[in-house]
Amino acid sequence: MAPLDIAPRNTGLDEALADARERYTAARPNSAAAHVRAKAVMPGGNTRTTLFYTPFPTAMAGGEGCHLTDIDGHRYLDLCGEYTAGLFGHSDPRIIAALEAAIARGLSLASVGEREAQFAEILCARFPSVERIRFTNSGTEANLMAIAAARGFTGREGILAMQGGYHGGVLTFVTGANPVNAPFPVTLAPYNDIDGTLSVIREKAGTLAAILLEPMMGSGGCIPATRDFLAALRAAATEHNIVLIFDEVMTSRHTLGGLQKLHGITPDLTTLGKYVAGGMSFGAFGGRADIMAMYEPGRLTHAGTFNNNVLSMSAGITAMGDIFDDSAAEALRARGDALRDALNATCAKHGASMQFTGIGSMIQPHFRLGDIIRPYVPSPAEEGLRELFFLDMMSAGIYIARRGMVALSLPVGESESAQYVAAVDPFCAARKPLLKRE
CATH class of the missing domain: 3.40.640.10 (Type I PLP-dependent aspartate aminotransferase-like (Major domain))
Incomplete structure (x- = not known):
């Protein structure tokens, strides 16, 4: 899919979400149809609640290495990593x-x-x-x-x-x-x-x-x-x-x-x-x-x-x-720590009220400043920004968890990490009016 190319606009969060949902839906007619069929035989159209999100989930056709292809033919860098279960990628x-x-x-x-x-x-x-x-x-x-x-x-x-x-x-x-x-x-x-x-x-x-x-x-x-x-x-x-x-x-x-x-x-x-x-x-x-x-x-x-x-x-x-020996585990943690540092540097560069937490290969965005030491109930604005971030990353060809979590797999190297940073950078630029620091 094409890199994120949304021009910065002084739109409100509701308008930005409506536009992002519309673009998401228009790009995935096959996934939309698959969801309609699934709802006829499964409550919610799925058998794993975590994988449901609106407007409808993207249905994947296959994966290789650290990439996925959906049933509409779009290719993604897979940074969801099956919520940490996909450590070895899709085809070792x-x-x-x-x-x-x-x-x-x-x-x-x-x-x-x-x-x-x-x-x-x-x-x-x-x-x-x-x-x-x-x-x-x-x-x-x-x-x-x-x-x-x-x-x-x-x-x-x-x-x-x-x-x-x-x-x-x-x-x-x-x-x-x-x-x-x-x-x-x-x-x-x-x-x-x-x-x-x-x-x-x-x-x-x-x-x-x-x-x-x-x-x-x-x-x-x-x-x-x-x-x-x-x-x-x-x-x-x-x-x-x-x-x-x-x-x-x-x-x-x-x-x-x-x-x-x-x-x-x-x-x-x-x-x-x-x-x-x-x-x-x-x-x-x-x-x-x-x-x-x-x-x-x-x-x-x-x-x-x-x-x-x-x-x-x-x-x-x-x-x-x-x-997955000691050297593989240490290298993966180092790559994740370096990626999180780069992401936080990007947020700081744009003055965005956004940060990434975690250890090593597990990384989560938060749309607030200050130390995050325990779970919290996100505000409606934070929840809206979380959805917008997910939709914008999908538009940029980056597949993450709906809640924003990233779990790196072993096939994810420096170039793939750079690809993620290169998608977050224009997100912070394009959504700057919504990410102003208090």
């Missing part, structure tokens, strides 16, 4: 070869296999907290089973999570209570607020089985936890015999051993998912041997037909054993 030949070999050996074998243990050995060796591990089909399942282990181990029922946190489709606290959430007794605490969170822990200590958090919020806005905050939680969990769970479903990509290794703070349990099986459906939970022993035969049960499916096991061994 080593992963494809592993999958083809697995298919040739047969599917759905209804048994344990050597690759299951081999994959487990790789992951136990990577993450400081993981002495024993079990596999699931998603990060959501991994968090559910980790919570069950903590409840069984401690004999308590309560969970402490963070305001605005997200740990899967039935463990979402973005808006507080959610009718689809699993019926755990959950108490919410303020992220990165040491005193406030410790106060809640002391009050609820006798009822808490687990403290669950991401060491950097992903869906909550790519907001890193401070090391002091994580250390305070580690100390409080130890003092009160509460199981500390780091949800590293997204953040495990930042070093060979996740953010727990980067910070030198070891949780009791860790949950994984997203990219770890090379793009196949996957989740895992692991940690201290005594806690994971809750799943020894005769204790807690943990079923799941596809937990050790041959595709995820084979692709995961290749992805984590052969491709």
Whole structure:
């Protein structure tokens, strides 16, 4: 698609959005028709709420490397990265070869296999907290089973999570209570607020089985936890015999051993998912041997037909054993940090009330100034700017998450990063009247 070429105009946000939606719709008649068909058989026209947005979602036809092509023939630089699950891009030949070999050996074998243990050995060796591990089909399942282990181990029922946190489709606290959430007794605490969170822990200590958090919020806005905050939680969990769970479903990509290794703070349990099986459906939970022993035969049960499916096991061994080594992880984090710095320099150059947060390859735009240390409810203007940014990036041939999040894949190099900066620069220029600093 053509670079963003909107001339700066002193239009209001509503007018700019209406124009951007009109251009988006006119360019995608096939996606519009596909959405109409889908709505006839699926509520909302999709089976994954995250992928719905207005006017209608763009339907993709295929992908190669770090590029996507939609069903209207437009080509995009893919910076969404399947919300961190697409770390290896769309067509890594080593992963494809592993999958083809697995298919040739047969599917759905209804048994344990050597690759299951081999994959487990790789992951136990990577993450400081993981002495024993079990596999699931998603990060959501991994968090559910980790919570069950903590409840069984401690004999308590309560969970402490963070305001605005997200740990899967039935463990979402973005808006507080959610009718689809699993019926755990959950108490919410303020992220990165040491005193406030410790106060809640002391009050609820006798009822808490687990403290669950991401060491950097992903869906909550790519907001890193401070090391002091994580250390305070580690100390409080130890003092009160509460199981500390780091949800590293997204953040495990930042070093060979996740953010727990980067910070030198070891949780009791860790949950994984997203990219770890090379793009196949996957989740895992692991940690201290005594806690994971809750799943020894005769204790807690943990079923799941596809937990050790041959595709995820084979692709995961290749992805984590052969491709995503320490040097690859460090280089990816460095590329992401450099890109975020360049994006923030661009915003500052234009005097825009816009900034990008995150660590390494996970980056999120925010349309406000000042330190962002915990999730917040965006104003209507901020939400409008977020949509406008997404639509303008689509117009420029850049595919990001609707909320603006970027998750770099390994095929994204310096030239692709420069392409993103080159799209954000004219966005800041063209939308300058809407991005004035207060």
